[in-house]
Amino acid sequence: MKEYQTITEVSGPLVFAEVDEPIGCDEMVEIETPSGETKRGQVLESEDGIVAIQVFEGTTGIDRNASVRFLGETLKMPVTEDLLGRVMDGSGNPIDGGPEIVPDERRDIVGAAINPYSREYPEDFIQTGVSAIDGMNTLVRGQKLPIFSGSGLPHNDLALQIARQATVPEEEGEGDDDESEFAVIFGAMGITQEEANEFMDDFERTGALERSVVFMNLADDPAVERTVTPRLALTTAEYLAFDKGYHVLVVLTDMTNYCEALREIGAAREEVPGRRGYPGYMYTDLAQLYERAGRLKDREGSVTQIPILTMPGDDDTHPIPDLTGYITEGQIMMDRPLHSQGIKPPVNVLPSLSRLMDDGIGEGLTRADHADVSDQMYAAYAEGEDLRDLVNIVGREALSERDNKYLDFADAFEEEFVQQGFDTNRTIDETIELGWDLLSTLPKTELNRVDEELIEEHYREDASAVDAEAEEVSAD
């Protein structure tokens, strides 16, 4: 392997070097600094005689005398089932002091696109035990459903709760052997040591680590490395899912830090920036991560993704949540006011969405009344929410009895349905029954999104009677 001492320019995370042989795009590079430190990088652009290299570990210490070696291959992830239970850094080197990893295979981390024809439409309901998700924004196996959050909100608690509680209710008669095939892959990008501990402690406490693979790029680790961390995680996920039949849940946090790294590289390359300085190709780049979720025809496993991102300024039109929302199959929206009210998890269901819900619920999947109940609760909560503004102006007395019922519904929805704490695990039955409790506080005639037969079957006649009585009493 040839060594070059031909570096002509160092700029931010980029190094330019002259070469006298053809070098392929995306090829891996090792740079040895005069002080003997070895850094890894990747060819970004290759031209006759000159290449641009993006260095993962930062360019500090690199000078004209550093030597550059081209490894002749693109970045690979060594994959094996033995990765389960292991903790690695953001470049895939074990940091848990465990044995050396003997790979089954080494896979290109830029995964090839799944042929849309080879996919199977995801429709297996995952019970997360969280009502705001299961009831209103149902997650299915093979979905990519991000959590849109803000700094200081308990998104990690929610992600952990999902990872802990997620099960697929088995149909009668089927064995329970599915359970063991569940795996969690955790890809951390630029999170603090404290946050990392939060995750690791929980994994250890619940014994989840055994069936997890952890990739940690912390806040003080090199930023450029963040562009490879999720790819290592997803390459591992695809291997476990599609070669080994695991149902893999991938938690990626924090995608905002990933995007910042992209922006940094773009700026160093002096690219024409897109919206708010992020690269114009960020949509494509993110899609290449998020689309690595799904199911395949005739294969057992699945890759489900829960990316977490903190919205700068809680603004969901910021390019990071915006582009993410355009790619993922919905979003779970965390809400600051609900958080201040002490609602756990503070999920605002109105701007939340699960696009794969419609096919994942209903008779034989969850319950026949699921869709109608969820629809009606959305409409009723939205109406109650609207009225809150008005109440502030005119007061409750100025509102009709109907309006007051909706206001009460909205309160109860937040305090009883969404509120459950991070340790409560509700079955889908419990969630939907709770929904009926709340809907029954509204007059039957208001439930125009629910099938009449279902109303007959589930509506609590006494609830509104009790309610009406209570009202009469208070009116006296």
Add this chain to the structure above:
Amino acid sequence: MSEHMSQASETETTEGTGRIKSVSGPVVKAVDLDARMNDVVYVGDEGLMGEVIEIEGDVTTIQVYEETSGVAPGEPVENTGEPLSVDLGPGMLDAIYDGVQRPLDVLEEKMDSAFLDRGVDAPGIDLEKEWEFTPEVEAGDTVEAGDIVGVVPETVTIDHKVMVPPEYEGGVVESVEEGKFTVDDPVVTLENGEEIAMRQEWPVREQRPTVEKRTPRTPLVSGQRILDGLFPIAKGGTAAIPGPFGSGKTVTQHSLAKFADADIVVYVGCGERGNEMTEVIEDFPELEDPKTGNSLMARTSLIANTSNMPVAARESCVYTGITIAEYYRDMGYDVALMADSTSRWAEAMREISSRLEEMPGEEGYPAYLAARLAEFYERAGYFENLNGTEGSVSAIGAVSPPGGDFSEPVTQNTLRIVKTFWALDADLAERRHFPAINWNESYSLYQDQLDPWFEENVAEDWPDKRQWAVDVLDEEGELQEIVQLVGKDALPEDQQLTLEVARYLREGYLQQNAFIDVDMYCPPEKTYAILSTIQTYNDEAFDALDAGVPIEDITSIDAAPKLNRIATQEDWETFVDELKSDITEQIRSLY
């Protein structure tokens, strides 16, 4: 003879072979390559497919339709000497293609993997398969370019017309075959030596010729109440569906692909989700075409270049789609093309343009963005074809504006061209009012052209009813502003009643759930019936109010909430009749 390049052609490379000079993502520069603009080339040792997009001195710039990682300077580039073309012939229906018309099922088989590999080619239509050809001309007849010479039953629904390619001279027919042939076997031979087979090729960036464009006067009936009822599109019309993420662009496009009364549907998934294409592949074969009762796939051609597939092929996929659409139009069919999303196409242009270091226009998009969008929508229309038949291409494009802000370049440039605008609204979507089409912002410029059709085929007072609904909704909008300040009960009774009627319009008429079997498709007769029932309620209620009946009594009649249930009735005709008389009876009994 047609010499356009497509995957079905021989991949012999006669012209000058060049050498890669640089590689930057999907853009490769080559030197010593003898090529013309838009020629298809094969790049590198693996022979990745690409297209020439710029020539400057000795340097030729190529956009590559496959991943370029590992491709290095010095590797060869071979020119095919032909522009990017599609194969046109039987077998395009019930097919699913990538952006350069490679059948994805064939790729799966050839690559023996669920993941897309590189450097694998496949013809757009099966070259081995034999089709039953029945001629419609005989020896001695004279045929011209575009003329139909025979038919092939392509699917249960569609007879594929075999036509004289547009660039042929035409002349007297010398001989005619009948029976089973492959797409390349000549089935009609002319005295001048021209041979007509079932397969043609056509360069995707070029519009297929016609005689003339006509004013469209028939609606593309969509089965969606708010569209047919308020904002109809014509067969041969253009429409844009802009909206923020999650507002319902794809669901609307899917509904149109399922239920619009077109003969042929070309669905282009441009830079969007893989699962959405899978959904179409899984659902459509099971669903019935409301027009013929056959499987929907029998009239559908799918193009899937998802967001994670190469960006250059995303740029070309809309052209591949519209060329296929034009070809079926030439046969005299009404074709509807959906492109989801045109914003991803525009972004692909932007990405390539920025790699070329072109002078960026607004928000980094190339200066030619507006021209490209206009060219694309111009290929839609109601046409008289070369062979005298009439056919249409309706083009419906989703637009995905960043942050949901319609003032951005792609939305704005699209709005300058299209005549129907279905504005999706995040607010409506949040409260699960679907389809979340904002009735204040949306419009259709085809209304006047299409009214005669609705008057003749559905109801004479179709336009009046629509106007009534629009007026009520407008008034509601104004009243809501007051309600926000003082509450509903502070309004005079007649205005409260208007709000009540408007609520039924919104909930019982405008809302339509795409996931409920009885409601996902609504024939125009039912659309009309719902509206007219709500109007009956309105008229009776206002009469009662005038007669001094208190508003609470009027609005609390038993029959009223049923207005929201008409949509989900299997037997809506009987239901509507009964409901109308119940409403009349119950209200009149109040005074």
